[in-house]
Amino acid sequence: MNHEQLVAKTKAYNLGSWAAQAAWQPISIARGQGAIFWDADGRRYLDWSSQAFNVNIGHGHPHVIAAIQRQAATLCSASPGLAHAPRARLGELLAEITPPHMRKSFFTLGGAEAVENALKIARLYTGRQKILSRYRAYHGATFAAMSAGGDPRRLANEPGVPWIVHIHDPYAYRSPLYRGRTPEEGDQALVDQIAETIEFEGPDQIAGILLEGYSGANGAIQGGETFWRGVQTLCHRYGILLIVDEVLSGFGRTGRWFGIDHYPGLRPDILALAKGLTSGYAPLGAVVVSDAIATFFEDHTLWAGLTLHAHPLSCAAAIATIEVYRQEGLIERAALMGEALAAGLADLARRHACVGEARGVGLHHVLELVRDRETREPLSPFHRPLSPAMAAIAAALRGAGLYTVVRWNYLFSAPPLVITESQLAEGLDILDRVLGGG
Numbered sequence: 393m394n395h396e397q398l399v400a401k402t403k404a405y406n407l408g409s410w411a412a413q414a415a416w417q418p419i420s421i422a423r424g425q426g427a428i429f430w431d432a433d434g435r436r437y438l439d440w441s442s443q444a445f446n447v448n449i450g451h452g453h454p455h456v457i458a459a460i461q462r463q464a465a466t467l468c469s470a471s472p473g474l475a476h477a478p479r480a481r482l483g484e485l486l487a488e489i490t491p492p493h494m495r496k497s498f499f500t501l502g503g504a505e506a507v508e509n510a511l512k513i514a515r516l517y518t519g520r521q522k523i524l525s526r527y528r529a530y531h532g533a534t535f536a537a538m539s540a541g542g543d544p545r546r547l548a549n550e551p552g553v554p555w556i557v558h559i560h561d562p563y564a565y566r567s568p569l570y571r572g573r574t575p576e577e578g579d580q581a582l583v584d585q586i587a588e589t590i591e592f593e594g595p596d597q598i599a600g601i602l603l604e605g606y607s608g609a610n611g612a613i614q615g616g617e618t619f620w621r622g623v624q625t626l627c628h629r630y631g632i633l634l635i636v637d638e639v640l641s642g643f644g645r646t647g648r649w650f651g652i653d654h655y656p657g658l659r660p661d662i663l664a665l666a667k668g669l670t671s672g673y674a675p676l677g678a679v680v681v682s683d684a685i686a687t688f689f690e691d692h693t694l695w696a697g698l699t700l701h702a703h704p705l706s707c708a709a710a711i712a713t714i715e716v717y718r719q720e721g722l723i724e725r726a727a728l729m730g731e732a733l734a735a736g737l738a739d740l741a742r743r744h745a746c747v748g749e750a751r752g753v754g755l756h757h758v759l760e761l762v763r764d765r766e767t768r769e770p771l772s773p774f775h776r777p778l779s780p781a782m783a784a785i786a787a788a789l790r791g792a793g794l795y796t797v798v799r800w801n802y803l804f805s806a807p808p809l810v811i812t813e814s815q816l817a818e819g820l821d822i823l824d825r826v827l828g829g830g
């Protein structure tokens with residue numbers, strides 16, 4: 393089937409996500425290698441957002457493919473209550489790369505389920521109900537995860553679960569809390585406001601604060617040391633768990649194993665993982681818990697389970713993926729290439745008036761596009777379809793063979809960690825041409 397036939401048949405028999413179906417115009421994908429993929433007509437695309445922040449080790453990695461094939465020939469299916477080699481080894485590997493006080497994992501099929509189970513575990517462990525989470529965050533599309541994300545995608549399913557309380561964001565570029573303040577002062581004002589929210593909501597009713605380890609699809613709106621240390625202090629003060637969603641920011645995306653590794657000494661109680669865990673080669677998520685939580689569940693039932701829990705093929709894919717990160721030094725490479733990407737984007741920001749702010753770290757960056765640098769009016773409004781100007785940019789990038797995530801006035805740069813220097817230069821050059829006289 394050529395591209396056109398493939399798209400027609402896909403649309404005839406599939407529902408696409410997050411779209412009115414008539415407007416859904418997918419590109420096709422037939423194969424991939426490293427940071428490049430090709431459509432069904434052989435047209436080449438530079439993968440500038442890793443199939444949505446996912447395929448960190450790049451397409452077509454032979455080590456992971458072979459591991460999946462070997463596992464398929466050995467054992468494809470296991471009841472969730474059984475012990476098997478891939479789940480045992482993967483748990484051990486995660487204990488090695490996550491903070492030292494976290495040693496046990498619960499495996500799911502993806503990021504949303506990891507978040508769901510992280511929230512269940514927090515509520516079971518603390519005996520409290522409420523979860524605080526940010527407005528500008530995305531935690532997945534299942535009900536509690538969707539409610540926890542403050543991203544407007546949740547609105548279609550409102551009212552969601554009733555025990556989520558949203559807090560504001562460390563958005564130095566736009567938040568009124570930061571106006572007239574340095575980013576550090578703004579972070580402190582926000583932490584003070586969160587403390588007030590905790591008091592109003594009843595500290596003894598709050599199980600956890602859920603934060604992305606590094607802000608992802610909502611625009612790399614991260615906050616600094618003051619924000620993170622402040623939240624940690626509040627958690628300690630009130631006995632609230634710090635639940636960190638590393639689904640997008642984990643596995644090298646930010647140039648460290650995890651987003652929180654940018655804040656040495658931070659002590660999360662629960663981590664949610666997915667995406668880069670297998671680089672999308674097989675569906676898998678994980679909840680990693682502190683030793684204290686693991687001990688609690690020694691004699692309390694863990695009310696959680698899934699038929700496909702710790703799926704052997706997915707666990708084998710994850711083991712091989714982690715081996716690739718280690719053997720090829722991809723985490724360090726992401727940090728290094730990230731410096732080149734940040735410098736290139738900063739240069740674009742200097743030369744193109746339509747770039748209001750370039751921000752991010754490692755291989756996770758966003759350009760925030762504006763109509764006017766002084767007023768900071770977004771080039772496309774928040775929570776609305778793309779404006780004609782932004783839609784034209786998205787179409788031009790696609791036409792130039794660069795595939796990336798464009799939403800609202802955000803243009804993401806998050807290529808696979810294996811991207812080469814010349815591919816990075818190619819991507820920056822396409823952005824430069826497309827942003828044009830702007």
Ligand SMILES: Cc1ncc(COP(=O)(O)O)c(C=O)c1O
Nearest residue numbers: 502503504530531532608639640
């Ligand atoms: C930070 C974060 N958490 C959770 C999820 C949900 O993961 P999944 O789509 O695998 O359910 C996503 C997906 O984009 C994410 O970015």
